[in-house]
Amino acid sequence: MARNANPSYTGAPMKIDVDPVPIRVPGFRFAGVACGLKESGNRDVAVIASAVPAIAAAAFTTNRVQAAPVVLGRPRAAAGRLQAIVVNSGNANAYTGRDGLATAHAMCRTAARALAIPETLVLPSSTGRIGVPPPREQLCRGVEAACAALSPDGFHDALAGIMTTDAFPKFAAETLLIGDREVTVAGMAKGAGMIAPRVLLAGRPVPTHATTLAYVLSDAAVSVAALRRALQAALPQSFNAIVVDGDTSTNDTVAVLANGLAANPSLSASSREFPELCGAVVRVLQNLARKIVKDGEGATKVIDIRVHGAKTRRDAERVADAIARSPLCKAAFFGGDPYTGRIVCAAGYSGATFDPAKLDVYLDDVQVVRGGREIVTRVERAAAAVVQRPEFTLTLHLHAGHAIAHRMAADLTLDYVKFNSDYRT
Amino acid sequence: MARNANPSYTGAPMKIDVDPVPIRVPGFRFAGVACGLKESGNRDVAVIASAVPAIAAAAFTTNRVQAAPVVLGRPRAAAGRLQAIVVNSGNANAYTGRDGLATAHAMCRTAARALAIPETLVLPSSTGRIGVPPPREQLCRGVEAACAALSPDGFHDALAGIMTTDAFPKFAAETLLIGDREVTVAGMAKGAGMIAPRVLLAGRPVPTHATTLAYVLSDAAVSVAALRRALQAALPQSFNAIVVDGDTSTNDTVAVLANGLAANPSLSASSREFPELCGAVVRVLQNLARKIVKDGEGATKVIDIRVHGAKTRRDAERVADAIARSPLCKAAFFGGDPYTGRIVCAAGYSGATFDPAKLDVYLDDVQVVRGGREIVTRVERAAAAVVQRPEFTLTLHLHAGHAIAHRMAADLTLDYVKFNSDYRT
Numbered sequence: 001m002a003r004n005a006n007p008s009y010t011g012a013p014m015k016i017d018v019d020p021v022p023i024r025v026p027g028f029r030f031a032g033v034a035c036g037l038k039e040s041g042n043r044d045v046a047v048i049a050s051a052v053p054a055i056a057a058a059a060f061t062t063n064r065v066q067a068a069p070v071v072l073g074r075p076r077a078a079a080g081r082l083q084a085i086v087v088n089s090g091n092a093n094a095y096t097g098r099d100g101l102a103t104a105h106a107m108c109r110t111a112a113r114a115l116a117i118p119e120t121l122v123l124p125s126s127t128g129r130i131g132v133p134p135p136r137e138q139l140c141r142g143v144e145a146a147c148a149a150l151s152p153d154g155f156h157d158a159l160a161g162i163m164t165t166d167a168f169p170k171f172a173a174e175t176l177l178i179g180d181r182e183v184t185v186a187g188m189a190k191g192a193g194m195i196a197p198r199v200l201l202a203g204r205p206v207p208t209h210a211t212t213l214a215y216v217l218s219d220a221a222v223s224v225a226a227l228r229r230a231l232q233a234a235l236p237q238s239f240n241a242i243v244v245d246g247d248t249s250t251n252d253t254v255a256v257l258a259n260g261l262a263a264n265p266s267l268s269a270s271s272r273e274f275p276e277l278c279g280a281v282v283r284v285l286q287n288l289a290r291k292i293v294k295d296g297e298g299a300t301k302v303i304d305i306r307v308h309g310a311k312t313r314r315d316a317e318r319v320a321d322a323i324a325r326s327p328l329c330k331a332a333f334f335g336g337d338p339y340t341g342r343i344v345c346a347a348g349y350s351g352a353t354f355d356p357a358k359l360d361v362y363l364d365d366v367q368v369v370r371g372g373r374e375i376v377t378r379v380e381r382a383a384a385a386v387v388q389r390p391e392f393t394l395t396l397h398l399h400a401g402h403a404i405a406h407r408m409a410a411d412l413t414l415d416y417v418k419f420n421s422d423y424r425t
Numbered sequence: 426m427a428r429n430a431n432p433s434y435t436g437a438p439m440k441i442d443v444d445p446v447p448i449r450v451p452g453f454r455f456a457g458v459a460c461g462l463k464e465s466g467n468r469d470v471a472v473i474a475s476a477v478p479a480i481a482a483a484a485f486t487t488n489r490v491q492a493a494p495v496v497l498g499r500p501r502a503a504a505g506r507l508q509a510i511v512v513n514s515g516n517a518n519a520y521t522g523r524d525g526l527a528t529a530h531a532m533c534r535t536a537a538r539a540l541a542i543p544e545t546l547v548l549p550s551s552t553g554r555i556g557v558p559p560p561r562e563q564l565c566r567g568v569e570a571a572c573a574a575l576s577p578d579g580f581h582d583a584l585a586g587i588m589t590t591d592a593f594p595k596f597a598a599e600t601l602l603i604g605d606r607e608v609t610v611a612g613m614a615k616g617a618g619m620i621a622p623r624v625l626l627a628g629r630p631v632p633t634h635a636t637t638l639a640y641v642l643s644d645a646a647v648s649v650a651a652l653r654r655a656l657q658a659a660l661p662q663s664f665n666a667i668v669v670d671g672d673t674s675t676n677d678t679v680a681v682l683a684n685g686l687a688a689n690p691s692l693s694a695s696s697r698e699f700p701e702l703c704g705a706v707v708r709v710l711q712n713l714a715r716k717i718v719k720d721g722e723g724a725t726k727v728i729d730i731r732v733h734g735a736k737t738r739r740d741a742e743r744v745a746d747a748i749a750r751s752p753l754c755k756a757a758f759f760g761g762d763p764y765t766g767r768i769v770c771a772a773g774y775s776g777a778t779f780d781p782a783k784l785d786v787y788l789d790d791v792q793v794v795r796g797g798r799e800i801v802t803r804v805e806r807a808a809a810a811v812v813q814r815p816e817f818t819l820t821l822h823l824h825a826g827h828a829i830a831h832r833m834a835a836d837l838t839l840d841y842v843k844f845n846s847d848y849r850t
Contacts, residue, residue, distance in 0.1 A: 063773040064781060065769050092766070097782075130769065132802070245753060247753045247774070332846065335847055337846070341520060341554060345519075345672065345675050348489040349673035374521075418839065420753055421762070
């Protein structure tokens, strides 16, 4: 079943920019081509290249099984400089052994040669089916073709090349003034299934869940340390706060490249104007992450789960994650049922420390549990109306401390099961 | 949707004893009546009573939100002696505050009065919807009626009274010789949804997952310590090894009562014949637990997940649990797809320490991953044939040590989502 052919897929109040509004980032060129990895014949190879080496920060999946491009790309990103990104969709190049690693190398080498840059400045990514060795020569011919097609106007072509089961393209862009220079921050992402990113940035543990690939490109001049700080600030509020199904992929990659061509005075983490760049990176990644949940396989709803008053942040995350992953809660959200018993139950088994007799629970602004007593029967109609919205916020106050957490979750739907039980989706 | 009206529900090779073969346990009487808690008018109150006080061991949910009957029953079971069990289905009496606790008390008091026994020897249980205070008087009238109907032949009536969304009754019985005395061990259970028991026995941490209620009744003469030892031995291999959806209930209760009327020489944990009684308790609980997975809401398959060669038992359990709970793996099982990439991916994010390059994976006797290389494409037809069976074993060898774990899991099906997204199931 092709997701974009799903007639029951319903629209959303969240504004989704499906028209290919032109996106340009000074100094960056883009291309997306089809090399035949996808049976549909859609674009399956993307290349993004900067005119000059860019400062880079990236985060990768924490899954112990790491796809070949992740193994290869991690130390390159850790070095703090990248000039090109080469991506294929339709095959994850994960669990493919030495052969797969050689293919990831070949992809990068092909791009490096075509762009006349060192191979170590090329970051590879792959997404698609796990465990099938990708056809190396076919893929490399695709990379060559993409390098030949690079254009400042190719953003949407590249984006098409990274997509798999996505029903719509995911992108976001901002411009801001730093000093008197206009700076662009633009991002693209793919998502859909296996979404529960736990990505780790440069050796510091930051949980993420998906096959999520996300690339943020900027012409800002910024130090490596500052760019890492911005990514580190963004992840817990964006990619590491989303759950579609709770399966953490072998391929998750979030990379930010800044090539400095805006010629603003270079920002360090202590610069007066750093918070503005950081804010833009956070907003772009949040925008992309939310679209991934919105477009989760089969998803009909986005639920913001907010936990307040936890004893520790870990406890707040435990409660939010338990609800975000609970099949029973997610099925009730799908059905538009304000079944708070399942929510309270999930909080109870989450492992967090709290007194159930003090719990408050809200669905948007409708309180459904007060001081540990379920009062949903009194507000049944109002509560049901909230849960039937395509987006709503579920808030729990544990009254056990002052820590908070936020998760964006999709519901569990018939289409999710249909899609993922289809032989070889 | 009534589960037993589901036309797509397919039979299973596992023998299920749906005919009410008579089960008697010397000294025990049983009853099940309808008091109107279930809209269907089916039996919703059960009472089990022993002619004399019985030795008792019980385990209860580890969910922080504990149903009223769990709060009340836990210290009673911990005292090691019980004479009656009173159960209602159709209402979980969970998250119902002081009022709910008073109702659980009233259930027990009513039974104690009718049976002329101390209230502290009565164990209460409830199962059904969370967060709705049960109608106390109606329930107590039901308990009175059940006490009046008690009969040595009422086993199946009582079993009907504890069921909720179960499609078939779950019971198992054995007789064994201890010395020259015949001893009976018989059990009944209910399951269906919210199944991922993590029960805790008498202060010692033993994980379980469900609304599972299970009662094992025996006429054996045995010490409290020995009976606890038997339950402790059985749980990791039975109720704490099953996962339907991964939601751990507020009400899980597993209790074993032994009234001594077989008049065998009383068994301690060091008795020569204790292993025989222990084995019977283990087999009866395993039989019940497996039936709960088989009858998991919407389930079409039982998958035995066996992890070998883990560094620690915790690691082995992590891998088995990650697969048992992974929506992607469970949907592939439903679809009969031998998608080993998803299995390897779940092992990878489980948190267990192992080298993916050494992994072996088998579907029944078909090896699909050898030394970290997926070889499923070579054995595609044979592997698909296994996954399309209604029961199969998935074995992972991590080659990281010598610890093992076993889980019995259900698949994730369209019917699971349909059933649990129906408003107020």
